[in-house]
Amino acid sequence: MAAFDTTRPVAVLNAGRFSNVFAQMMGALATWNDMRVTRKALSKLTARELDDIGLTFADLDKINAITR
Template identity: 55%
Template sequence: MAAFDTTRPAYGAAPVAGQFKGFVAKLVAQVVAWNDARVTRNALSSLTDRELDDIGLVRGDIDDVANGR
């Protein structure tokens, strides 16, 4: 009599599922990073030149700061 083990996923299904989860996780991380940069850019852009000078920045530094450079 033959017996089948039905508790394991089909051969090759686990790596594909793991790759998909990894792809989705990277995509979500990129969207979160983009949104953080956007919020930072908007907040710094709303400051006056004097306020930027108080924190040691000039208007040209905003993109670098927002992108984490």
């Protein structure tokens, strides 16, 4: 009589799901941090410097409202 180990593929499948969830969480964390650093750098610029790159303080307020 043959015996099949059916728990092994499930364990591999669950490990794959866990690694995907972990990778997505790490990706979201990295994206959040990049946006935080960008907001902080832009908030230190003067009105003239923002105008040079085509932004205003109102644009910064919109960015802050969206990302929080």
